[in-house]
Amino acid sequence: MTETQDQDPFMAKRLRLAGTLIALGLVVEGLSLSWNHPLSFVAFLSIGGLLLFLGIVVYLTALVSPRRT
Amino acid sequence: MPAAAVFAVLLITLVIVCLLVARPAITVARGGKVLAFLGLFIFPVLTGLLGFEDHVERSKETKFCLSCHIMEPYGKSLYIDDKSYIPAVHFQNNRVPRDQACYTCHTDYTLYTGGFNAKFRGLHHIYAQYIGKPQQPVKLYHPFNNRECLHCHLGARNFEEGATHAALMDDIKSNKMSCVGSGCHDMVHNASQVDGLKKWSPQQ
Numbered sequence A: 001m002t003e004t005q006d007q008d009p010f011m012a013k014r015l016r017l018a019g020t021l022i023a024l025g026l027v028v029e030g031l032s033l034s035w036n037h038p039l040s041f042v043a044f045l046s047i048g049g050l051l052l053f054l055g056i057v058v059y060l061t062a063l064v065s066p067r068r069t
Numbered sequence B: 001m002p003a004a005a006v007f008a009v010l011l012i013t014l015v016i017v018c019l020l021v022a023r024p025a026i027t028v029a030r031g032g033k034v035l036a037f038l039g040l041f042i043f044p045v046l047t048g049l050l051g052f053e054d055h056v057e058r059s060k061e062t063k064f065c066l067s068c069h070i071m072e073p074y075g076k077s078l079y080i081d082d083k084s085y086i087p088a089v090h091f092q093n094n095r096v097p098r099d100q101a102c103y104t105c106h107t108d109y110t111l112y113t114g115g116f117n118a119k120f121r122g123l124h125h126i127y128a129q130y131i132g133k134p135q136q137p138v139k140l141y142h143p144f145n146n147r148e149c150l151h152c153h154l155g156a157r158n159f160e161e162g163a164t165h166a167a168l169m170d171d172i173k174s175n176k177m178s179c180v181g182s183g184c185h186d187m188v189h190n191a192s193q194v195d196g197l198k199k200w201s202p203q204q
Helices: A002-005 A011-034 A040-064 B003-022 B024-028 B030-059 B069-077 B086-092 B098-105 B116-130 B146-155 B164-174 B191-196
Strands: none
Touching: A002 A011, A011 A040, A011 B003, A011 B024, A011 B030, A040 B030, A040 B116, B003 B024, B003 B030, B024 B030, B069 B086, B086 B098, B098 B146
């Protein structure tokens, strides 16, 4: 409970957003890895890769953002 | 790395990420911060790299190349029942691995070598296949490089001791004389006429 009370809402929101983007990217990459086709490679790079990249950027920018109270 | 291992890393990453999405409060503790850094940065990067490597490896498979409709005649040409057809005789006699037959003789395809332009051509192939109009007949961007033959034949006794090859070795190595375009081994895929030719059936 103490942890919940100390959680920065801004950080929690960013973590959820980053996690959601990364989870979606992982699902796309997992699906593309189960299909051996040129289009699956394109989907892996363009959709999965983009979602992972965005999720990581959201997480890293949240880490370096000034703490909001 | 085996595909199962890539999926295992992906699943572990997904579990950590889902945990962080469901309970972001765990990142208040030091251990949670480490878990978040692993789950939202290290593991996704690792998964992406491993997945990319897996995709590149699988793109070397014959069935990957032949999954495009335009390549079907080239796949059929591997089964032509005629010893004068170089790709067919290599494929049928296991002189190239059957599951990587295309890649073994075309190692310079866009994905594996070349700079940005080569990769862009690869994307253009996909565009032409699914949205545009593929160029018929399919042509190589550059003349076939003898390197593709020599990476197996060079050093082989029956190749180097053959009088014809020995006499022309310098020209063959320097690509002054093409293995497949100088009247020596020039019967390659012949894709436009492949349907009318007798085929070999592995079940026979």
